[in-house]
Amino acid sequence: MSGSEPGHRIESVATVYEGWGRLLLATLRTPDGSQILRQVEDHGDAVGVLPYDAARGTVLLVRQSRPPLIFRGETDSVYEVLAGRIDAGEDAEATARREALEECGVALNTLALVGHFFSMPAVSTERLSLYLAPYSLADRTGAGGGLAHDHEDIEVIEMRLDELWAMGMPALADMKTAILVLALRERLAAQAWPPTG
Template sequence: MKAEILSFRIIHDGWSQFGLARVRLADGTEAEREIEDHGNSVGVLPYDPERRVATLVRELRVPPLYVSGEQSQLEAPAGLIDDGSPEENARREVLEETGLRLHDLESVGTTYSCAGISTEQIHLFLAPYRTADRETGGGGAEGEHENIKVVEMSLADLAGMAATGQMRDLKTLALVLALQVRHPHLFTAEGDS
């Protein structure tokens, strides 16, 4: 027997939609499961291969503030998909948040951000840039109250954060690890082979 959704009812409909699904499990028993839906998103790690740095952002995240008092976390630029393709939205989000105009995007994949509760699928990209690609100071879209701080840091420091468990944002951790696997030469000392 396969699991199946027997019914679904919305319990909140705002920026996110929350619902309760009645599910028949594979063993025939029934259970309720919560589902959160706010759409799909993109996450991008912009990196400068010549200078061996990446551009990230710091922004208030209320759930970590509520749970542990963390005011912000270092993370890859990201945002919800509006109109257009994931690639178009990735370029728009990075321009709004960091001021960088991206050209090439390397797809890392599309994953569920938290399949136990959310329908969100996040499209992950690596994106090389050059100093000349910076058009503005970034900071977020006007009227969205993001108050984003742009942070450029060395790839070696990012790798160190990933290796020591200091990277608190899952999409950013996945992107840093993907960059290390796909472009390991960016993490070696200049001149090493």
């Protein structure tokens, strides 16, 4: 029997650590009766959103210090779309709008859902709702940068689409960002971007 066959069931779950997220140790029973242990990281669901201005040919991205990358010895931060965890009592769209204001100082109206994605299904319960969102200069209402009390220290980057395309996929080391950039490219190609005239 393979691990993908039905019949796996969780018999017990122990909380190993609880803070911003939880690290759990799940005891599973397999279809052949074996008992196995699996680690599960649980911090709730999240959103990612890529604001774009098709008229000016720009997108809003962010960069910030990421401890797991520092741990790996990576010296450069990666380009990322705006993202954040969905708070209790908040839906995905409200979270996307809140994060856009906090991180980039941009007020978003229209959100186009690209899809729901499990970021690391082997380890994490997180499901990401990913959106594309048009914006204009008039929607830039603040500096962004994240919440000071959380020490987010977010660098806001308004990048030209032609520059982004020229950098190519190697520059998009963050998966949610890569998905949304590809979705935007597909959307703009269908609309024959850049506009003529």
